[in-house]
Amino acid sequence: MEHAKTDAPVRNGTFHVPMYGEFTSRHNRKTRYALSLTERDLTVQKITSSSQAGRGKVVFNLRDCIGCRAHRTDEPADVAACFTAYFYPFKKRWASSGVSRQRVEQCFEVASTQDPHWNLQEAQRWAGAISDGSVRNRPQKTGALCSEVQRPCKFLVLLNPQSGKGQAHILFTRHVQGMLQEAGVPYTLIITERQNHARELVREADLSQWDALVIMSGDGLLFEVVNGLMERGDWEQAIRTPLGVLPGGSGNALAASIHHYAGLQPVTSEELLVSCGFTLCKSFVWRMDLTSVHMASGLKMFSFLSLAWGFVADVDIESEKYRRVGPARFTLGTLIRLTSLRVYRGKLSYLLAEDPRGPSNTSVQNSSTPVRPTVHRDPSARNQPFRNSCNSNNALNPKRSSESPASVLGPPDSLLVPLDQPVPAHWTVVPDEAFVLVLAVYQSHLAEDLLAAPASRLEDGVIHLMYVKAGISRAALLRLFLAMEKGTHLGTSCPHVEYVKVRALRLEPLSPKGTITIDGELVEYGPVQAQIHCSLARLIAG
Known part of the structure; x- marks a missing residue:
């Protein structure tokens, strides 16, 4: 028999707790x-003799709950009803140290x-209260947190079946x-079939059909989706579509x-997938910076992760042949490239983040005078293919991108001057011209x-620029990556x-051959410059 407490109830949405x-x-x-x-916890206590009181008690934090549903039993003649709650708390791994989310x-x-109807109503009351509590136990709206995906909601899931080891579809299932399903989130699954499939889809689709776009792949498919959104006439609204x-x-x-x-212990592989799946179900939306990147051909694209030249880009591209081994391809590629270390010549310039002479990130986005670079187009560049660092079906389509003038898409780049002009006098010009690598990142991780x-941080308005000058030993470079x-x-x-x-940079390679990647994607080799735009996109994060 159920007993309901009536002392000082607290209203939790449409339900009263405790x-x-x-x-x-x-x-x-x-x-x-x-x-x-209660508002924060579900306590489950096994009812037993008083001598064993306190045993068999488990407390579940509602923050770890992604949903709860009420349902009939599997037996048609049964008058009972059920409610099932789904938690993903942190638990110790059975085969190694540390913790991970486990179902x-x-x-x-x-x-x-x-009365089966009464039993079902009571199950629904408990399911509703638990679900409501799990939604209301959310982070405070501070920093980059700006909203949450409102329920009920619907996701569009874009999945690249060729990414990584080719097991994305299996892992999703x-x-x-x-x-x-446990979170009660309906979705539409589209499996990409060719290069730029996702890019074309999000560029032309009626985005009002979905509350979020979810990418199941490596970083390459998200690069394609971001640029597809920025190619829309309504890019200012489209890029605010939450991305999972x-x-x-x-x-x-x-x-x-x-x-x-989220301040969690590092995890990889399927444990990382479960963590991100949990984050997706909770659906808290945060602001995220994007970086606009200009190429000498006039091509402009948007980057969410990195710009690399030299060693890192070489490893990314040259390790494609080992992609079936998963993330270990980068370790293998690093060891191979260390045996024959390359040095690249070029010029590197940048605008310090704290430089008071540059406009603030806010004024960059609100400026009404876009920079219109004077570029020298290579007639052959229009048909020059770009390769995909993941060797997937999501390579950048240069033919489409090069047809768009650099000033058309996105906010104006008021920190940049045309590539054929010298950088502003208040920029810093690196005196060295021999590099092993140049790496600009705007997220914490370069790989798992x-x-x-x-x-x-997601919206710190900063490009974190690291460069390694020529003269470093192989052993020192290896220690750098191990650290x-x-x-x-x-x-x-x-x-x-x-x-x-x-906040902005320019790279001008002088070596005749080399590799430049943006978000892990191989792009045209030549002068490139970039500027970060604070809080341009929206990301579902924990």
Whole structure:
């Protein structure tokens, strides 16, 4: 028999808490449990003799709950009803140290009367109160948190079946599909079939059909989606569509960054997928910076992760042949490239983040005078293919992009001058012209296990620029990347490594051959400049 507390109830949405009830387990009708629901917790206490009081008690934090549903039992003649809550608390790993989110299902049977309708209503009352509590237990709206995806909602899931080891669809079915069902979130799944499929879709689609766009892939598919949104006539509204990220590729840098921003212990592979799936179901929306990147051909694109030249870009592209081994491809590629270290010549300039002479990030977005660069177009560049660092079906389509003038898409780049003009006098010009690598990142991670910019945040308005000058030994460079796994590489005191926070930069390669990547995608080789735009996009994060 159920008992309801009436002392000083607190209204939680459309439900009053605390609530108290006694129910049997759906899986063992001989065992009864006392349930106590408050604004923050669901306490499950096994009812037993007084000598064992306190044993068998489990407290579930509603922040770890993604949903609860009421339903009939599997037996048609049964008058009982059930409510099932789905929790993903942190639990110790069974085979290693540390913790990760692990699924816990709690199912209870309501059979207080012989009236099946009353039993179902009572199950619905408990399911509604638990679901409501899980939604209301959210982070405070401070910093980059700006909203949440309102329920009921519908997601569009774009999945690249070729990313990583080619198991994205299997992983989605194994983990994410059930989580979305538990959270009560309907979705439309589209499996990309070719290069720019997702880019074309989001560029032309009626986005009002969905409350969020979810990308199940590596970082390459998100790069395509972001640029598709920025090519729309209504780009200012379109880019505010919440973006969800599910790791299904090799790098998964943004997924690892989202996990890191939540202050959680590092996880990889399927544990990272479960973490991001949980974040997706909770649906808190945060602001995210984007960086506009200009190429010498006149092509302009938007980047959410990184711009790389030299060693990092070489490893990213040259390790494509090992992509079936997953994230280990980058470790293997690093070791191979270390055996024949390359040095690149070029000029690097940047605007320091704290430089008072540059406009603020707010004024950058609100400026009404866009920069119109004078560019020298290479007639052959229009048909020059771009390669995809993930070797997937999501490579950038240069033919479409090069047809759009650099000043058409997105906010004006008021910190930049045309590439054929010298950088402003208040910019810093690096005196060295021989580099092993130049890496500009705007998220914390460069890969699942590479914490490249520990100080980075989603909307800090900063490009974290690291460059390694020629003269560094192979051993020192290896130590640098080993330290990057824990984010301690900036404290190695290596004289060849420099790190600065900037708001804009220009890179002018002088070596005739080389590799430049944007968000892991191979782009045209030549002069490039970039400027960060604060809070331009929206991201579902924890």
